[in-house]
Amino acid sequence: MKPILRRFVRWIGFSLLAIAILLIGVWCSIAIWYRYPGGEAVRGLLAAATLAFAVVVVARLATTRRWLALAVYAASFALFLAWWATIRPTNDRNWTPDVARTVTATIDGDRLVVKNVRNFTWRSDTDFDQLWEQRTYNLSHVTDVDLIMSYWAGEAIAHTIVSFGFDDAPRLAFSIETRKESHEGYSSIAGFFKQYELAMVAADERDVVRVRSNVRGEDVRIYRLRMTPANAQLLLREYVQEINELAREPRFYNTLTGNCTNLVFDMVRVIHPGLPLDIRVLLSGYLPNYAYDLGATDTSVSFERLREIAKIHDNAVQADTDPLFSARIREGIPVPR
Numbered sequence: 001m002k003p004i005l006r007r008f009v010r011w012i013g014f015s016l017l018a019i020a021i022l023l024i025g026v027w028c029s030i031a032i033w034y035r036y037p038g039g040e041a042v043r044g045l046l047a048a049a050t051l052a053f054a055v056v057v058v059a060r061l062a063t064t065r066r067w068l069a070l071a072v073y074a075a076s077f078a079l080f081l082a083w084w085a086t087i088r089p090t091n092d093r094n095w096t097p098d099v100a101r102t103v104t105a106t107i108d109g110d111r112l113v114v115k116n117v118r119n120f121t122w123r124s125d126t127d128f129d130q131l132w133e134q135r136t137y138n139l140s141h142v143t144d145v146d147l148i149m150s151y152w153a154g155e156a157i158a159h160t161i162v163s164f165g166f167d168d169a170p171r172l173a174f175s176i177e178t179r180k181e182s183h184e185g186y187s188s189i190a191g192f193f194k195q196y197e198l199a200m201v202a203a204d205e206r207d208v209v210r211v212r213s214n215v216r217g218e219d220v221r222i223y224r225l226r227m228t229p230a231n232a233q234l235l236l237r238e239y240v241q242e243i244n245e246l247a248r249e250p251r252f253y254n255t256l257t258g259n260c261t262n263l264v265f266d267m268v269r270v271i272h273p274g275l276p277l278d279i280r281v282l283l284s285g286y287l288p289n290y291a292y293d294l295g296a297t298d299t300s301v302s303f304e305r306l307r308e309i310a311k312i313h314d315n316a317v318q319a320d321t322d323p324l325f326s327a328r329i330r331e332g333i334p335v336p337r
Contacts, residue, residue, distance in 0.1 A: 018058045021073065025054025028080055034193040035087055089197045089250040099179045099199040101132055102247045105240040112137040112240070114172065118203040121321070122211040133204075141166045142232045144224065144335075147297075148173070149288060149310075150212040151219040158285040159218075160260045161208060163326075164236055171326045173208050174239050175201045176260040178253045191255030198253040200243045206325045213316035213329075221310035222329065223288050223297045226336035231271050238267040261287055298336040309333055 029047040036043045053076070060069035091102060101116040114135050121129040148161035163173040178186060179199035187195070201208065213220040227235070242263070251258065261284035269275050275294075280286035288310070292303045301309070312329045319328035 014061050018061055021054050021058050024077060025051050028054075028077070030189070031080075031084065031193045034190050034195050035084075084194075087194050089194075089252050091197070091247070091250045093179075093197070094182045096180050096182055096184075097128075097130055099177060099201065103200060103202040103243050104247045105202075105243055107139070107237070107240060110138050110140050112139055112236070114202050116202070117172070118201055118207050120207045120211070122207070122215045124215060125211075135169070135172070137166055137169050137172065139233050139236065141168045142229055142236055143167050144229075145227045145232045145235060146330075147223040147225055147288065147291060148209060149221045149223070149285070150209075151221070151285060152216070154285070156283045156285045158287070159212070160264055160284055160287065162235075162239075162264055163205060163209075164232065171205050173203050173205050174243075175203060175208050176263050177201055188255050191253055191259075194252045196253040198246060198251045198258060200239075200246055202243065205329075206321065209312075209329065210316065210320070210325065213313060214320060220312050220316065221288070221307065222312055222333055223291060223306070223310050224330075224333055224335045225291070226296050226298075234271050235267060238270050242267065256282070260284065296336075298334040300334065300337075306334075 029051040032050055033043050033047040036046055038046075054073070057069045057073045060066055063069075098118065098120065101118075103114065103116045105112060105114045107113075114137070117133045117135045119131045119133050121131070142164055144165040146163045146165070148163055150159040150161070151157070152159075159175070159177075161173050161175045163171050165171050177199045178191065178196035180186065180196055184196070190196070209220060212218040253259065262281055265275075265277075265281045278290050280290040288297065288307065289303060291297050292299060292306065298306060310333060312333075315329045315331055316325075319325045322328055
């Protein structure tokens, strides 16, 4: 290899190594800021020192002692990972009221019993009446599944809710959320760093949909899915398995890998193993586009038209606390044939 080419390849290699070190330093700094058990001053000092250490190591790459610097950095990162592994999820914290209880379910033949179904009456995010219920369903009476999307920050990001219909019982909706402690707010950045446990909420639609459409003023849309009752029952069984596993073994929420959309996608994949992963699963707001392209929603109209039909704001405001809330918000939304 010619000397000039050799120097160029070496320069590229060190540049990539420097970028990797800085990225690791940034990640570790943010992780310390969110998860180190100290006050803001201590966390800020440690986070700044961690990032400064990465910068010093990068500067050492240009010296003859680069390998010593890399060895020290690798050892330090190993110690960091050892500490990071000690941060474990738990079901025992002072939770906010909306995720205070853990949902569980049992199946005995055709009989499904769901404990801790949330059925709050919301007046605002801080003013509500709490009600937790035990509900019984017949699996053979599952009729349909709806995809409910709630938008609050543009088209790319939305919260995903999956709702099961029965011909002899009220709908049962599942919402995968962050399980926040009483003093916590939500941060999508914090969601990358073990800040929140994962919560699977089973709820009445007048709770989980109305709080978003009527109380928070979010743009909620309902897409009726093309799914046979048999597959709907299989999906419901997957939810039962997931909620019981989560009750036994708590997990952390992750903004990218363990959120309200990709966990649903993983469960649907059990029914349709060949379902291809798509960027629209990560950009959750575009999940309905993906479902439309797969033929899982009504395709008798263009997607743009279906998206407008799916918006339930006016129906939800008119229905409000009506016991027939679920039926009224679906008025005019086509069922795929």
